[in-house]
Amino acid sequence: MKILFLYTKRMLAANKARTAVTFAGIVLSFALLTAVLTGTSSLFHFFSEYMKMRDGDYYGVIYNCDEEDEARLAQSGEVMQICRMGIVGVAEKNFGIEHEVSLSNRVYVAIGSVNADFFATMGVRLIEGRLPENDSEVIIPQMMTTAGKEFHIGDTITWQIGERIGSDGRVIQHQEQRIEDRSSADFCEEETIQVEQTKTYTIVGVSTNPGYQKFAEPCYLVLTTGVQTTISDIYLKTKSIDDTSDFIAKNFGDHQSKINETLLRYFGQGVSDIRYMLFGMCAVLMVVVAIASIALIYNSFSISLTERTRQFGLFKSIGATRFQVIVSVFLEAGFLAVSAIPAGLLIGCVGVSCVFRLLKNSFDAMINSNGVAYVGSISMTFYTQVWYLVVAAVTGLITILISAMVPAMRAGRISPIEAIRQTNDIKDHKFARNIRGRGILGMVFGVGGLIAHRNAKRNKKSYRAISFSLAICLFLFLGGSGFIYYMRLSMKGLNVPYYYNYHIQFNSIYNDTFDQEYLTQEFREKLVGQLRTSSSIIEAVYIRKANLHIVVDESNLTNVGKLAVGEYIVDGQMHYRDQIYFVEDTQYEAYLKQLGLNPEEYLRSENPKLLILNAVKGAADFDDGRRRFYEGSMFQDSSKLTEISIMEQKKIGDASYAYPDPEDPSMMIYLVGDGRTAQSDDDFKKFKVPVEESMEKLSFEIGETVKAEDYPYWAWAGDWGFVLPLSAYNEDLFITPNIQDYAYLKTIDSERALELMLELRNEYDESFDIGMPPQTDQYEANMMRILNVCLMCFLILIVLISLANIANTITTAVRLRTREYAMIKAAGCSKHTFLRMIFAENLSYTLRGFVIGGLMGALANYKSYSYLKYSIYTNKIIPIGLYAVGAAAFILVMIFSTVYTWQKVRKGNICEELRQETV
Template identity: 25%
Template sequence: MNIVNRLTIRHLKENKKRTSVTIVGVIISVAMITAVATLSLSFMDLLQREHIKNEGEWHVLYKGVNDEQLSAVEADEQTEKVILSEDLGYAELDNSRNQNKPYLFVRAFNSSGFDQFPVELSEGRFPEASDEIVLSDHIADNAQVYYEIGDELTIDVGERQLTNEESSEAIGQSYSLRKTDQGLEEELIKTAEESYTITGFIERPTWEPVWAPGYTVLTAMDEETIDGNNRVDAYVVMDKVTRSVYDDAQQLADDNHIALFEFNNELLRYYGVTNSDGLVQRLYYISGLIIAVIIVGSVALIYNAFAISVSERSRHLGMLASVGATRRQKMNSVLFEGAVIGLISLPVGMLAGLLGIGTTFWFINSLLESALDLTEGLRVVVTPMLILISAVISLVTIFISAYLPARKASKISAIEAIRQTADVKLTKKKVKTPKIVRKLFGIEAEVALKNLKRNKRRYQITVFSLVISIVLFLSVSFFTSSLERSVALSQQGVTYDIEVYINESNRDIEEQLTASITSFPEVTESNTMQWLSAHSLVTEENLGEMTEEWAEEDPSMLYDGKFPYNADVYSLDDEALAEYAAEVGADPAVLHNETVPAGILVDMVSYYDYESEVYVESQVIKKETGNSITLSHFDWGTGEPTEETDVTIAALTDQLPMGANSGHETGLILFVSEDVFNSWLDTYAPGGPQTEVYLRSSDPLKTEEDINDMNSAHLSVYNLYRHRQQEEQMMTIISVFIYGFIVLITAISIANIFNTISTSLSLRKREFAMLKSVGMAPGAFTKMMNFESLFYGIKALLYGIPISIAVMYMMHHILMDAVRYSFSLPWLELLYVIIAVFVIVSASMMYAMSKIKKENIIDSLKQENI
């Protein structure tokens, strides 16, 4: 070790306080980078395990393969495991109490199927031969048909086929029982008689649709029967999940003439693999932007420590130069200091990051289990690549942070360093202050401003720290709100658990069914709506954003200068309408006027654009409250509107009552009273309206069973609870960690500002002692420091807020590829930032001043270092 490096280590040891502060800063930065990288892997791991637990583990499905094709799939080098499945068909379940579920659905698995798919054995054992079977507990619970282990079950297995269509294609579990008032619209075509011995019972599979007409029963597959005629489905678990899975599967299917295959896109997405190049690109952009924000914040944190170190060590470096140290040696001295600090901080920081994220998981997992009902918990996932990436990013961050001050140190001449004039420039022009400063704030403010101008480098470091903190907080909070808004757009209108369609023209029976459905004890809230369909011709000046573009591109879409819209008209009962009117600011009395009909019009809609594969929020029509729209029938044969009715707009809104789904760019949604709605039935719905009941329930699955137990052919039940629950769980988990990240960023930023300001003020002890020695009173000194705090805050906001807005707009521009909505500033977060900046700066100043006030003036004037 050369003499310069030995002196550097000695200097670090003698200045233990500053060295400790720098090491802590680097540890925090490394810990944050490691924690974020670990969090990403651990979160993806949770999603993978949760999906596998609920849906099973497979990556590619090859449908209807014969024995030769199966051999090729098994021999493929990418294949780790193959699960074979065959849907043998349906059989009638005698004495079933559930008329909507009259069948057994028989599926065969090979031995891997029982391991890879989420099949929970509640009693007995799994079948080991093709003449053994396990039954679902749901048969006893729901159909009230009872069997025992060891019973013999003989059934006629066949296919379901629709009776009112020419196609003879069989229908499966995804299709509910087809029936009308006149009876079933399907029949069971029996193909074979099968006899099984019951070996056990399983819990109702999570992959069985709630509307499925058959209770799942499972048997073992006889693989010897697979040939050119008897085909099976092959679910493949890949050896390594990479982006090439799509090309490899396509190539395998082409080479072996496999006509049908599909991917488990949801699970693959949790591995970071998707066949949507646009989505991958957006993920890379967003990830890169967030990582860049983290690195910039880390560089700022560490850079400040090294910059202050160089400023403090300027005399020491000048002395080295005076005895022959070259520019390269001075630069290497600072870089060596960074290497020493990095060598200590890197392992400690990485360990701290892992321990911190592990502790966070320990607390979070209880929340996930109790509040979100997740079966899996978060665990710390560490891979060699993660350690390597974290180490490289941290080393690059430390190098950049040390390199810039090192270059500055190398350029300091011996005379400048010893006299310490590098940071202080005493020219009249540089220290000139506006006269208005003294008039408004007094001579103390003028002295403060001159000091800041004299020590420009130091105050710039403090302002830079504040700016970085502002950008970090606003960027992450904006990303969080954008993510929440994106999910909200994709889920808009799905605010209920169960949707029930009532197909009954008799009003009395319909009301009885509605009353029965809404009276179940688990139902906490309900909303009954009827709707009819109409049309409306909208003039060019009133067209929405998208339709206006279409009309300009293709004027032939217009009819006499008007654009044809669809119009869905909903009725709400008096109580629901009154609540909805109060929410959107409409007068209920106006809505009940049949002579001059009025309604609440939805003018902003969100929908999924399948062509561009994005969610879009768009203004559907440009109208004002009090204007009117014209409803009509539109005869597409003659091209003429008929039966026109003018409707006054009582209110415009983007809010929807429970159950109402957001429309699309050419669809109007109108809510009216029952009286007005009934007066239009003969005109717009001579066959009767469609009635829908939307329910929120404390136990949606039990409510669904209760409705099915009504055994009414007039009801069709759709349970959206499961899907919505998964989406809400994911959003909650993401929000927890992103808000946790905001807290971490905020804490680090505050620590950074405290460190920068307090250390900067500590370096100015001699300056403050000099001011006090020439007669500055404590009150004047406090006033001077208050002005500095104000100056720091205003300066930081003037730079930080515009930069933050630019970063937020970049994020919005990237997200616009996936979700389209207008850019808006987060005003509340901006207010928080403005308040926080002044609070933090003031607190930092007060903390530093409390220490400075205790210093003796003589000792401070003699002091060379901290």
């Protein structure tokens, strides 16, 4: 064994170039495996820790527990951690407008008493001020500061605190939703506060909105400290997050409770299982990298075997056994693995760490975009666990052993005489029988194709190896690029960037209490014209939005469209109220020209074509209990669309408002009167009209459908809708109290544009409000920038492995056939025939490689999709565009191979090549 050991070391040292190439390939493969696994784990750790900080580090909450419940939880062996919020009581909020008090979501204030552990565990972060230090101090959530009254640090507020009591006398828990019909205060459940104490609090801080509070809860949650309560909400952690729901149901089924769905998505098996999706796709990617690495390393060992065939023959002729020859090859693999595995692990970890350091500003900006309270709260760092590195090392070791196995077995079967005489590579017992026929290559390329066909028949193993090597390269590209595609798709979620900088929302045209001068269309168009004169504003458009009743046949909807409006499909038809954009004609005409459409068809006075904004994004509950994001087209292609009907309530007489009769759904109640003096419906004159007579049906000629990427800047690319010219809106025909007028602006100097809008707002008696789009686009922009950099680094490594494999394969094939090409030239083959032969050979194995690699890549993409679908619903199973890129790359490979082979043959010396003893 010692002799084999020394022999292997000498062979590696004697073939420095080949050893260096093989070592580099193994290191690169190990680095990529390590980077994929540790990079995925680092990203997962970062986002899961951020979610804990934002929404609370708990698995579930049990509401309104008494002292006995707390004792049971404390003694339970299944509970790891408990965090308590004592309920002091509930009070009327005593701020905001009267209408809001009766009809809005949050109409009460709930006071909770907590300790320092609660602030740390539940992610309570201060925007300003400090934490409370006694039972007379409170911190309020940010949402309270915009709820009808301006609060400041140091303000005092007095509440009459008690319990919510329903009309039936029952105690209503603080988190229970109110039973209400928002169309009227008369339909709200009667509730009162049974006052138990009056308490004055000093506001000492403003915190972020509590992520652990349900969106629909009726209370603003303010926090104090130092109050002993008998009732509390218990936030807990069980030993297994997956068992939390069962534990609560089994032991506290009579209590209201909630599961922390945010953490369940990351660590459990809830809706949109992120951990399963992310690490599942990571596993697919590691398999892709491992297969590509096997092909690269296998080629290196095959070259070693071919170059050392004569050496192995001499080795066996002096008494070496088959086992010793096999061990020699495996020892070579072992030498390389011992040094390459640690180097690959180190380079992979250092590379991921460096990438994350370079992206630190983007990670910080993404977190900071959530508000000043989150600045510096968490930072992206390299994160891994020992078992991640063990998995990468074991995967790499298995890869090397598999790569060396076939060459080792081949080396063990070498006959000493044949190896010394170098006849084994050209011997084929079935050659005479298989050589017959011209084959497709011979029929297409003539004599050159015939030679290529017979070479392929004689050297089947070589051709298979080349085709398989190219197939692996395509497989690696398709699998890696598909992973990038699906990762981008999964990270997009529901965030869609907005392309305007400001919007102006005008007071409703039905607001009778406002100066009528500012409620006209003429005034609003004039205002937008003034804004356009500013050099700081690029574009401005005036739009009237109307939510009208849409009727579309179900066959017009895509699968994604049916997901979006499934509950509104009745008897094969979709009935839905959605917005129609009535866009001022000049701006609409410019947009139509940008799309390449004929403005005359869409701006005509009678029956203008209906432009369809055909994109939809959202989330839906599926049959397996998971909630998934979806995106895609709402409607079929415009050529397949049938009639789209739009219906609205007709304006009858002097009526200014209409609504369904609650006692008779077949009738509409019309109201006539002065809304400025009316206190209730009784102050209006009323009359009834049958529903079918009150509705006006409009059917438009179907125009083109617009994809999300072609949406105008004034429309959100995550929602579908219809566009008509403003001139098509008929004020005398419809009663539409839900009409709202907007202006959308794109700016180059946002500060100057805002100053101008503020000046005009003061000049026109605050007749409009100024708003900005949601800041989700900033979060997404940073997230996508991070993702793009990480994935591009990965893709670069994939391309390097693929290029090394292709170059290795092509150059090896030419070297192994040097004598064969020399013999063909010596036989008098012309340049034209020789080029045809080379081209035919390259075309043959390139096509085979493309087909095999394409099928393998499709399988890898489908597997990635199968993990992605646990979070995202999409019908984009296979990214077809990648195959076009792969085909173009293979054409370049075929051209390179042909040119390279011809250049080598042209420069070679026939006599010297025929005298070569080694292949």
